[in-house]
Amino acid sequence: MDAVLSETNNLAKEIGNLMKSGKKDEAEKLKITNAELKEKAKILSDKLTPLEEEQNNVLLRLPNLPHASVPEGKTPEENIAVLEWGKTPALPVDALPHWDLIKKYDIIDFELGNKITGAGFPVYKGKGARLQRALINFFLDEATSAGYREIQPPILINQDSGYGTCQLPDKDGQMYFMNEDKLYLIPTAEVPITNLYRDVILKAEDLPVKNAGYTPCFRREAGSWGADVRGLNRLHQFDKVEIVQISKPENSYELLEDMKKHVQGLLEKLELPYRILRLCAGDMSFASALTFDFEVYSAAQKRWLEVSSVSNFETFQANRLKLRYKVDGKTQLLHTLNGSAMALPRIVAALLENNQTPEGIKLPQAISKYAGFDLIN
């Protein structure tokens, strides 16, 4: 293919020279030869293009390879708990789940959300709204102290960005899509913040890159409605602070540990009992090589709620993003990592349930400082 093109290029040059020196007849002859070559090239490229497209389509649908430390398994039951922290609070027998508490104290309103939007879009009111704001500020300040640069990205993204972080084609149909403008509502800040570095070649001395941002997140959750989705457990719109790192391949797992520690610190300051799971291969997302999930124990529901997911994507996203750096004059793919730090709704659920008292809900100090109140009553 390239050889044929090379020949046509050379002939075109020759024709140019002949035309200049006035040898029109010879030039005309070459034109015919070249036309034949072009035909050949077209046939070759007609064969090549569909093959390349097919290869591309297959590759786009191939998930990442799990890291060697990922346990085998297909279902969440096969995830492995690697750490547990904190004590389950002893609640009175009449302890309420959060969906009752939010009504009792009138702080989150699903019916109003239903009216103005639909199911899964709650309205936060009064101390409920202020608690949201407090948590967001708390999480962002903690990220800043940990060396992350705060980013406020757009919450609509284009198709290229969707492919960059691998939500597309895998999660097509799970994102809200504006057909008029061909834009998607982000399911996580990971998408815009990581895509800042699409088609970028970084300098080695700028690594690692650490960014964090708060955004609302939107998920259609098509097909996942059913049991265990009451109250704040699963929403179409929720708030989240996301931390994102870009790393040299050799230290990405070290950084993953740092991110894990950061999330642990947040939960400990919030005084919420939690555990960390090493996800089994079957429960990991499409793009991830290794994922740790964080779950807090919701005492009134008597169940674990996922509040954070920290992953190393190795070169999987970087390959699609064309995110690279230079080593010894050669370009090399970087590693991308991200983690929720953290998603609000289930944190709120656990805070409400675990801290309920006859007087009201007593907020831990870390958050009452931000909220400006320590009791919801």
Next chain:
RNA sequence: AGAGAGGUGUCCGAGUGGUUUAAGGAGCAUGCUUGGAAAGCAUGUGUGCGGGCAACCGUACCGGGGGUUCGAAUCCCUUCCUCUCUACCA
């Protein structure tokens, strides 16, 4: 939303069909020069794909996509984006 002007390498910027193999400048890197630096001089300096141990060779890329032509940064179509003016507006 309407009218006009634009989009060229890391940056600025020239280029309206054939030595553009993208001028020129800046930046950066290396070397020479220097006591050291600056200046000066010299050389080098994009990405993808294919081939090669390598030096290197081939090919594609001048916002994106398509077309005309033996030959396109240059001409045509289409689309996105930026700027100016007008309109509107938190």
